[in-house]
Amino acid sequence: MKFIGFTSAAVLCLSTLSIASPIASPESSDISSASRDSNGCREPIVRKEWRSLTKNEKKKYLAAVQCLAKKKSINAVPGADSIYDDFQGVHSSQTPNIHFVGHFLPWHRYFVSAYEKALREECGWTGGQPYWDWLIDSQSGINMTSWSIFDPKTGFGGNGPFVEIDESLNFLGIDGRTGGGCVQDGPFTFDKFKLSLGPSHDVNVSNPHCLTRDFAEPIALTNLVPEVIEEMMSKTTYGAFARRTEGEPSFDVKNVHGGGHFGVGGVLGAIGDAYNSPGDPLFYLHHANLDRIWWQWQQKDPKRRYKDVSGPIVPFDYTNLSGGNVTLDFTINLGKLGKSVPLSEVVNPESGTMCFKYDC
Numbered sequence: 001m002k003f004i005g006f007t008s009a010a011v012l013c014l015s016t017l018s019i020a021s022p023i024a025s026p027e028s029s030d031i032s033s034a035s036r037d038s039n040g041c042r043e044p045i046v047r048k049e050w051r052s053l054t055k056n057e058k059k060k061y062l063a064a065v066q067c068l069a070k071k072k073s074i075n076a077v078p079g080a081d082s083i084y085d086d087f088q089g090v091h092s093s094q095t096p097n098i099h100f101v102g103h104f105l106p107w108h109r110y111f112v113s114a115y116e117k118a119l120r121e122e123c124g125w126t127g128g129q130p131y132w133d134w135l136i137d138s139q140s141g142i143n144m145t146s147w148s149i150f151d152p153k154t155g156f157g158g159n160g161p162f163v164e165i166d167e168s169l170n171f172l173g174i175d176g177r178t179g180g181g182c183v184q185d186g187p188f189t190f191d192k193f194k195l196s197l198g199p200s201h202d203v204n205v206s207n208p209h210c211l212t213r214d215f216a217e218p219i220a221l222t223n224l225v226p227e228v229i230e231e232m233m234s235k236t237t238y239g240a241f242a243r244r245t246e247g248e249p250s251f252d253v254k255n256v257h258g259g260g261h262f263g264v265g266g267v268l269g270a271i272g273d274a275y276n277s278p279g280d281p282l283f284y285l286h287h288a289n290l291d292r293i294w295w296q297w298q299q300k301d302p303k304r305r306y307k308d309v310s311g312p313i314v315p316f317d318y319t320n321l322s323g324g325n326v327t328l329d330f331t332i333n334l335g336k337l338g339k340s341v342p343l344s345e346v347v348n349p350e351s352g353t354m355c356f357k358y359d360c
């Protein structure tokens with residue numbers, strides 16, 4: 001499958017829809033309009049693929065991210081200097097509890113939605129949180145260094161320069177890393193964008209530093225593949241779907257979540273650090289795409305799937321040997337960035353506390 005040269009939004013969506021289909025049935029729109037009516041979500045924000053934004057929209061979005069990184073922190077964590085850092089800090093401090101659990105997808109849906117809200121309310125962004133459909137790139141045959149998402153003018157800038165490391169630091173065995181230093185072009189170079197949190201996991205101290213990337217093209221090309229999406233989409237329960245989305249903390253089993261994080265972040269890149277990954281603005285486009293795939297999966301049987309959550313409360317406790325499973329009453333929070341909500345308010349993006357949908 002090759003997707004070279006796709007430019008229009010209508011065509012873009014085919015890349016996963018052909019897999020995600022069937023079935024945006026009449027039933028599905030009944031369900032979502034019903035929830036809109038009861039919740040006042042009449043005009044959901046529409047999230048689009050990065051490429052389908054106009055040049056001007058791209059410019060405005062990137063400026064809004066830079067703006068958030070200059071807005072004074074609300075002290076969600078002590079080491080944050082900006083609101084952008086607040087988001088990274090909340091993710092970092094909750095990292096041990098929000099990965100390889102049943103609420104991985106709902107927590108990240110809520111988190112990205114709060115970020116989208118901050119971009120809109122604090123920094124004048126008027127659209128939805130864009131997503132990055134990495135399948136279009138991974139299947140294009142184009143070298144990763146030339147993927148349009150990394151364009152210095154219309155994208156997020158590219159790789160960092162190569163930094164040699166002791167292989168003992170590469171505990172996941174990441175293949176083919178090519179960078180590791182500060183991003184060198186685009187809107188997020190150190191003169192335009194500073195992070196205060198990371199690379200340590202201590203959210204109490206501010207350590208102003210640059211955004212790093214460490215492209216590992218073999219990881220991106222082998223994990224961001226249609227076969228994995230097909231496997232995810234074939235699952236009939238949320239528990240199985242969510243577990244297949246996260247995969248395992250190893251590359252023995254291909255997975256798209258890790259493919260995005262480690263393909264771009266390698267060993268030394270911010271987005272490859274489980275704690276500090278939201279330090280890379282691309283995190284939000286990657287997670288919006290994962291969220292979209294969950295949404296597409298939900299659309300196949302909305303009546304049932306908007307109510308289906310399961311999976312362990314304790315990380316990796318897939319057999320419930322220690323902590324039980326999440327239910328719709330299980331609560332998640334974003335610290336100072338968002339009130340505590342039950343999963344029932346997060347499972348449907350067009351009801352509860354949120355009001356957004358995807359273009360496809």
Ligand SMILES: *[C@@H]1O[C@H](CO)[C@@H](O)[C@H](O)[C@H]1NC(C)=O
Pocket residue numbers: 143144145217
């Ligand atoms: C992509 O470009 C880099 C740098 O020029 C090169 O090392 C790498 O082999 C290329 N990848 C592919 C799949 O051709």
Ligand SMILES: *[C@@H]1O[C@H](CO)[C@@H](O)[C@H](O)[C@H]1NC(C)=O
Pocket residue numbers: 201202203204
């Ligand atoms: C950060 O500060 C909190 C209290 O403000 C404390 O409980 C925590 O241990 C500190 N973390 C580190 C890594 O020092």
Ligand SMILES: *[C@@H]1O[C@H](CO)[C@@H](O)[C@H](O)[C@H]1NC(C)=O
Pocket residue numbers: 239311318319320324325
């Ligand atoms: C939790 O889920 C696992 C896997 O589906 C299942 O084996 C286990 O019985 C569940 N535990 C409870 C308490 O529901």
Ligand SMILES: CC(=O)N[C@H]1CO[C@H](CO)[C@@H](O)[C@@H]1O
Pocket residue numbers: 320321322323324325
């Ligand atoms: C077999 C087992 O350990 N079951 C546990 C699953 O989780 C619930 C809720 O925490 C416990 O009460 C069970 O003992």
